[in-house]
Amino acid sequence: MMRNAEKHGFSFSCRLGVELAPPTWFLGFDSLMEFIAFIIAMAVGFQARKSYTLTKERTLLYLNSSFILIGTGLLVEGLADLIVLLSRFHRGFVFLSSVGYTIDFFAQVLAYGILVFAYLQQTRTWSSQLTAAAIPILFFEHNAFSELILIFLLAYIAAQTAINYSVAKTTNSLLVFSAFTLLTIAHVFFLFYTIEPIFFAFAHIAQLLGFLLLLQMLFKVNKAQ
Amino acid sequence: MITTEQGPPTKPAAKYRSQFRIYVDIMRVIQREQNEAKPTRILSGANLSHDRLVRYLGELKALDIIHEFGSEEKVFGLTQKGVEFMNNFRKVEAFAEAFGFKI
Numbered sequence: 238m239m240r241n242a243e244k245h246g247f248s249f250s251c252r253l254g255v256e257l258a259p260p261t262w263f264l265g266f267d268s269l270m271e272f273i274a275f276i277i278a279m280a281v282g283f284q285a286r287k288s289y290t291l292t293k294e295r296t297l298l299y300l301n302s303s304f305i306l307i308g309t310g311l312l313v314e315g316l317a318d319l320i321v322l323l324s325r326f327h328r329g330f331v332f333l334s335s336v337g338y339t340i341d342f343f344a345q346v347l348a349y350g351i352l353v354f355a356y357l358q359q360t361r362t363w364s365s366q367l368t369a370a371a372i373p374i375l376f377f378e379h380n381a382f383s384e385l386i387l388i389f390l391l392a393y394i395a396a397q398t399a400i401n402y403s404v405a406k407t408t409n410s411l412l413v414f415s416a417f418t419l420l421t422i423a424h425v426f427f428l429f430y431t432i433e434p435i436f437f438a439f440a441h442i443a444q445l446l447g448f449l450l451l452l453q454m455l456f457k458v459n460k461a462q
Numbered sequence: 463m464i465t466t467e468q469g470p471p472t473k474p475a476a477k478y479r480s481q482f483r484i485y486v487d488i489m490r491v492i493q494r495e496q497n498e499a500k501p502t503r504i505l506s507g508a509n510l511s512h513d514r515l516v517r518y519l520g521e522l523k524a525l526d527i528i529h530e531f532g533s534e535e536k537v538f539g540l541t542q543k544g545v546e547f548m549n550n551f552r553k554v555e556a557f558a559e560a561f562g563f564k565i
Contacts, residue, residue, distance in 0.1 A: 288554040296563040297554075359563060401562030409560035441519060458557045 259430075259437035265322055267437070270445040271315030278308035278450040280455055299355035300402040303348040309345030313337050342383050349390035356397045369379040384428045419447035483565070484518055485527070489540060489548055492528060498540040506539065512563065 259267065289297035315339025324330040363447035398414040426440035479487070490498040491507030499507075505515050518536065522528045527544040530535055540548065556565050 251501060262539070284557055288557055291550060292558075293564050294487070294558070294565050297558060297565075300558075301537050355563070397562055401559075405559055406508070407556075407559065410562065413560045413562075416513055454560050455557075458553050458560065461553065461556055 241352045247433065247459035254334050258434060260434050263438045263441070267441045268319040268322065270316045270441045271318070272446040274445055275308045275311040275315060275456075277452045278304045278311060281451050282308060284458070289383075291399055296355045296359060299351050299358075303351045303355075305349070306344045308437045310348070312343035313344070314341035340449050342387070343361055345387055349387065349394060352394050356441060357393065384424050387424045388421060388428070391417060409457055412457070416447045416450040417453070419443050419450065423447060481518075484510070484514075485522060486548075486551060488518055488522065489527065489544060492538055492540050492544075493548060499538050501536055531534070 267364055282301050285297050285304060287299035288294070314337040317333040317340075321330050321334045395417040396408065396413065398417050402410040402414040420443075423443035424442045426436045427444055429436040430440060487508040488504055488510075491504045495503055496509065499557070501515065501519070504510070504519070505512065506552050510518065519528065519530075522544075523530060525543075526541055529541050531539065537557060555565055
């Protein structure tokens with residue numbers, strides 16, 4: 238199947254502008270992992286929405302929007318990759334993979350940008366006006382270093398959740414911190430994927446593990462009385 | 463759901479308690495007092511002036527979150543709706559705190 242894909246000059250993903258091909262044995266698993274991550278992201282988004290409805294706390298609305306966007310991006314990319322795979326890399330469908338990745342990329346930049354904004358609002362290290370002005374720059378700075386933008390945003394969020402864990406010292410805060418650390422590592426692996434194809438699998442596994450930790454946090458929160 | 467008044471978002475956090483936060487603080491004190499809290503306990507526990515305490519207790523009673531009982535001295539307890547609200551709030555609080563957001 239992969240040979241067929243290569244014959245048509247198909248690169249599964251054009252991250253960093255380099256022709257890339259993931260390991261053949263991993264094809265299909267990436268979509269499956271993205272669908273699982275999509276369900277978890279939507280569950281976190283739903284919990285944030287429920288929490289916002291109860292408290293009317295704006296940061297929870299940001300959290301809701303952020304995870305709904307992450308989930309949507311994952312669903313679109315997962316579906317696009319699945320369609321390409323099911324079409325056996327038919328010439329007419331291969332472009333969908335790049336479309337899926339682009340949509341997922343913008344959804345993630347927007348989602349993590351919203352989360353960064355929420356943390357900045359909370360810590361108030363910047364004025365909200367300055368932050369609001371900075372975020373659109375991130376949206377339209379899409380270039381060959383797309384993964385670096387995501388790594389930058391995720392590293393900031395991971396640092397904030399680390400600070401939160403160092404203060405709160407709760408299992409839930411540790412789970413969230415670990416989840417965002419894994420998501421950051423996943424995007425570092427997506428960067429390394431340009432050097433070595435196996436990192437495509439590592440990246441998806443790290444991403445899925447990150448979302449599974451968020452799921453565990455959700456279970457713990459809802460189980461607690 | 464309890465509707466609340468919220469101040470402008472640009473105002474510094476932690477300086478003012480929202481109406482929602484005050485409701486929760488009152489309910490917390492009542493729970494801590496084994497669901498039989500005297501007004502003086504609520505007043506000191508929730509850090510409220512007498513006038514504001516009377517106002518908020520009235521509002522919570524109207525929302526059927528707390529009820530008043532006791533013949534000689536006023537005592538307040540949470541209703542079933544109040545207990546359910548606090549259970550939900552604890553989950554919301556744990557969820558928000560996991561991300562480092564304060565409610």
